[in-house]
Amino acid sequence: xxxxxxxxxxxxxxxxxxxxxxxxxxxxxxxxxxxxxxxxxxxxxxxxxxxxxxxxxxxxxxxxxxxxxxxxxxxxxxxxxxxxxxxxxxxxxxxxxxxxxxxxxxxxxxxxxx
Amino acid sequence: xxxxxxxxxxxxxxxxxxxxxxxxxxxxxxxxxxxxxxxxxxxxxxxxxxxxxxxxxxxxxxxxxxxxxxxxxxxxxxxxxxxxxxxxxxxxxxxxxxxxxxxxxxxxxxxxxx
Numbered sequence: 001x002x003x004x005x006x007x008x009x010x011x012x013x014x015x016x017x018x019x020x021x022x023x024x025x026x027x028x029x030x031x032x033x034x035x036x037x038x039x040x041x042x043x044x045x046x047x048x049x050x051x052x053x054x055x056x057x058x059x060x061x062x063x064x065x066x067x068x069x070x071x072x073x074x075x076x077x078x079x080x081x082x083x084x085x086x087x088x089x090x091x092x093x094x095x096x097x098x099x100x101x102x103x104x105x106x107x108x109x110x111x112x113x114x
Numbered sequence: 115x116x117x118x119x120x121x122x123x124x125x126x127x128x129x130x131x132x133x134x135x136x137x138x139x140x141x142x143x144x145x146x147x148x149x150x151x152x153x154x155x156x157x158x159x160x161x162x163x164x165x166x167x168x169x170x171x172x173x174x175x176x177x178x179x180x181x182x183x184x185x186x187x188x189x190x191x192x193x194x195x196x197x198x199x200x201x202x203x204x205x206x207x208x209x210x211x212x213x214x215x216x217x218x219x220x221x222x223x224x225x226x227x228x
Contacts, residue, residue, distance in 0.1 A: 031214060033215070033216075035218075040123070040220065040221075041220055041221075042118070042120075042205055042217075042218030042219050042220045042221055043205070043216070043218040044218075045215055045216070048215060058215065088157065090159065092159075094214055096214070097214045098214060099146055099147050099209040099210070099214050100147050100166070101209075101214055102149060102161050102164060103214070103216060104161075105151075105158065105159035105160075107156070107157065107158050108157050108158075
């Protein structure tokens, strides 16, 4: 079955540590996205990538970094510079970057930093 | 500035009844797309319905339909014959024209009561 996988489902880290969230898709999609979801708020865009080896900052990129070395993979690193990293993180992909394309989402990773 | 607004944080409906969720948006574009996504307690984001702005006909998917008022920039979701499985957060989403970056509303939590 085609889809998007995110691992792990729950992640716990100590403050000051970097942590990397995994996102893999087998939909052969060119575009991939990372969103952050906080209670009472909609999803906010962290980073996005149109093609391999290229990515751009979204609306809340500070304290995060990404890479896109393979078409199917778009890992997100939450660095110690992110002031409030505890949140639910969603990865998405779409077949293209035209606004007609829906985005497909992974199951998400709940990150808790203490 | 808020681009997508959902003014109903939470709503309840009795099973088998009809409920309408509201969404307004702001754009200067003429051709665009609008989406409704559902996020059940599993937190998996699922596409419910999509509307193309240049189409006058409102989109319909089984029990889900939209009331699209382009001039008013309104995009409401109507759920007919509500079922317990419709209990979820519902997000209105508007993709920006460049790179298909989505703006999401803050969501409406829908509770379907037996």
